[in-house]
Amino acid sequence: MDHLVSLLLLALSTAIINNFVFHYFVGICPYIGVSRRVDMAFGMGAAVTFVMGVASFLSWMVTYFVLRPGASLTAWVAGLAGADAGSMDLSILKYAVYIFVIASAVQFVEMYLRRFFPPLYKAFGVFLPLITTNCCILFACLEIGTDKRMTSGSPDFWPLDLALVYALCGGMGFALAITIMAGIREELDLCDVPKALRGPSIVLIIAGILAMAFLGFAGVDTNIGKLLGR
Amino acid sequence: MTMILLAGAVLLVLAIGAALILGWANVAFRVETDPRIDAINAVLPGANCGGCGCVGCGDYAAAVVQQGMAVNQCTVGGASVATAIGRIMGVDVKASWPQRPVVHCAATQEQRLLRAEYRGERTCAAANLVGGLQGCIYGCMGLGDCTHACAYDAIHVKDGLAVVDYLKCVGCGACVRACPRNIISMIPFKADRVLAVCCSNKDFGLEVKAVCKVGCIGCKGCERLMPDLFKIKDNLPGIDYEKYDSATDFAPVLNKCPMKRLMYVGKPTPRDLEATKDQELPKEARADFKTTVDETEWRG
Numbered sequence: 268m269d270h271l272v273s274l275l276l277l278a279l280s281t282a283i284i285n286n287f288v289f290h291y292f293v294g295i296c297p298y299i300g301v302s303r304r305v306d307m308a309f310g311m312g313a314a315v316t317f318v319m320g321v322a323s324f325l326s327w328m329v330t331y332f333v334l335r336p337g338a339s340l341t342a343w344v345a346g347l348a349g350a351d352a353g354s355m356d357l358s359i360l361k362y363a364v365y366i367f368v369i370a371s372a373v374q375f376v377e378m379y380l381r382r383f384f385p386p387l388y389k390a391f392g393v394f395l396p397l398i399t400t401n402c403c404i405l406f407a408c409l410e411i412g413t414d415k416r417m418t419s420g421s422p423d424f425w426p427l428d429l430a431l432v433y434a435l436c437g438g439m440g441f442a443l444a445i446t447i448m449a450g451i452r453e454e455l456d457l458c459d460v461p462k463a464l465r466g467p468s469i470v471l472i473i474a475g476i477l478a479m480a481f482l483g484f485a486g487v488d489t490n491i492g493k494l495l496g497r
Numbered sequence: 498m499t500m501i502l503l504a505g506a507v508l509l510v511l512a513i514g515a516a517l518i519l520g521w522a523n524v525a526f527r528v529e530t531d532p533r534i535d536a537i538n539a540v541l542p543g544a545n546c547g548g549c550g551c552v553g554c555g556d557y558a559a560a561v562v563q564q565g566m567a568v569n570q571c572t573v574g575g576a577s578v579a580t581a582i583g584r585i586m587g588v589d590v591k592a593s594w595p596q597r598p599v600v601h602c603a604a605t606q607e608q609r610l611l612r613a614e615y616r617g618e619r620t621c622a623a624a625n626l627v628g629g630l631q632g633c634i635y636g637c638m639g640l641g642d643c644t645h646a647c648a649y650d651a652i653h654v655k656d657g658l659a660v661v662d663y664l665k666c667v668g669c670g671a672c673v674r675a676c677p678r679n680i681i682s683m684i685p686f687k688a689d690r691v692l693a694v695c696c697s698n699k700d701f702g703l704e705v706k707a708v709c710k711v712g713c714i715g716c717k718g719c720e721r722l723m724p725d726l727f728k729i730k731d732n733l734p735g736i737d738y739e740k741y742d743s744a745t746d747f748a749p750v751l752n753k754c755p756m757k758r759l760m761y762v763g764k765p766t767p768r769d770l771e772a773t774k775d776q777e778l779p780k781e782a783r784a785d786f787k788t789t790v791d792e793t794e795w796r797g
Contacts, residue, residue: 334507341503344506345503357503360504360508364508367512367515374522375518378523378526381526382527457622459618
C-alpha cells in the first residue's frame with residue numbers, strides 16, 4: 268500500500284508538478300518545433316513517452332548491472348582481472364553509454380515498428396529519428412541513473428518500477444505540455460502578435476506563462492500524501 | 498589503470514553488442530518495398546508541395562503503387578512526369594494538362610463597393626469572419642492569405658486583387674486551400690492562355706451592380722451562344738474544361754458579355770510583355786480599405 272502511494276505520488280509529481288518542460292525546461296526544441304498542430308504534437312508526445320519508457324528501462328539495466336558503484340557485472344569482471352572490485356566506479360561513463368543506448372534503442376524500435384506495426388510506424392515515423400537526440404530522454408535516463416534514494420525505495424538504488432513510472436509519466440507530462448502549447452498556437456494564428464514577437468519568441472513567452480501556471484501545482488503531492496497517510 | 502581498461506572494455510562490448518543486434522534486426526525486420534516506388538520517386542519533381550493530395554512526393558509514389566492512385570496527379574510535373582510514371586506502372590496516360598489556379602474575381606479596389614474601413618487583423622480569414630469589409634461577399638478581399646500560402650512567390654495582391662503570376666506558378670494548389678472565400682480554383686491549362694470566368698458573385702443583375710462595377714450579372718448571354726461550353730449555375734457561367742478547345746474562336750462570346758467577365762488568363766504573350774515592358778509595375782500593392790459608401794455613384 269505504502270509502495271503504491273509512493274508510485275502514485277511520483278507519477279503525479281513527474282507528470283504535472285515537476286513537468287519536464289515547465290519545471291526543468293528540457294525538451295524545448297521539439298516543444299517549439301513540433302507544436303504547430305494538435306495532432307502532430309500529440310503524435311510527438313506519444314512517441315516521446317514510448318521511447319522514454321524503452322530507453323529508461325535499458326539505461327536502468329545498464330546502470331544497475333554495469334555502471335553504478337559496486338555493480339555486480341563490473342565487480343565480477345574486475346574480480347576476474349584480479350583487481351579490487353570495491354573501487355570500481357564506472358559512473359563517469361553515464362553520458363556516453365546513455366546516448367549510445369538511446370540511439371541504438373530508437374534505431375531498433377524503428378525497424379521493429381516498420382516491420383510489425385506499419386500503421387504505428389506511419390504515425391511515429393517522422394518523429395522517431397528526431398527523438399534520438401532529444402534531451403528530455405537523456406534527462407530522464409540521467410535522473411534515473413543518479414543514485415537518488417527515494418524515501419520508500421530500496422536503500423541503494425532507485426528501484427525499477429519507480430524508474431519506469433518516472434519515465435512514462437515524464438513522457439506523459441511532455442505530451443501534455445506540447446499538446447497544450449499546440450492548442451494555444453492554433454488559436455494564436457488568429458491573434459495580432461507584434462511583428463518582433465512572431466514565431467518562436469512568442470512561444471517561449473507563452474511557455475514561461477504556462478510554467479508559472481503549472482507552478483500553482485507545487486505542494487499538491489505533499490498534501491495528497493498527507494491525506495493518504497504518508 | 499584497471500578503471501580505464503574496464504571503461505574501454507564496457508564501451509567496446511556495448512558497441513559490439515548493439516552492432517550485432519542492429520545488424521541482425523536490419524536483416525530480420527527487412528521490409529520489402531516495391532522497387533517501382535523508388536523508381537517513381539526518382540521521376541517526381543521532389544517539391545513535396547502536396548498538390549496531388551498526398552503528404553509529399555514519397556507518399557504519392559507509394560499511393561500510386563499500392564493504392565492504385567492515378568498517375569497524372571502531379572500538378573508540378575505535368576504531362577512529362579505523368580507519362581514517365583505511366584511507363585513505370587505500365588499504364589497508358591490520357592492527355593493530361595497542367596493544373597493552374599485561377600482567381601475567379603477581377604474587380605480591383607476601385608471597382609468594388611467598400612462598405613467600411615477595415616482595421617482588424619490583416620488576413621482574409623479574419624476579415625471574412627466579420628464581413629462588411631466590402632459590398633461583394635463573394636469576391637477577393639485582397640489581404641493576401643494566398644500570397645502567404647504560396648511557396649513560389651507566384652501570387653500577389655495588386656490593387657487589392659490577388660493576381661497569379663503564371664510564369665512562376667507550379668500549380669501546387671496552396672492558394673486554393675488558403676482562400677477563405679474559395680474563389681481560386683484549379684483548371685486545366687490546355688494552352689498557355691485559357692478562358693476563365695473572372696467573377697464569383699452569385700447574385701443577379703442589380704444586386705451585383707450595386708456592389709461591383711464589373712461583376713457578372715448573370716445575363717446568360719454566353720450560355721445562349723455556346724450552350725455546350727457554358728453552363729449557368731447560381732447566376733454564374735461555368736466553363737466545361739473537358740470540352741474546352743483553345744482553338745475555338747471565342748470572339749462572339751467575348752463581345753457579347755456585357756461586363757467582360759470572360760477573360761483570358763495564363764502566361765503573358767510576347768505582345769503583352771512588349772506592351773508592359775516600360776512600365777514599372779509594383780511588386781505588391783496592398784489593399785487600402787477606405788470606405789466608398791459616401792460616394793454617390795454607388796447604389797449599395
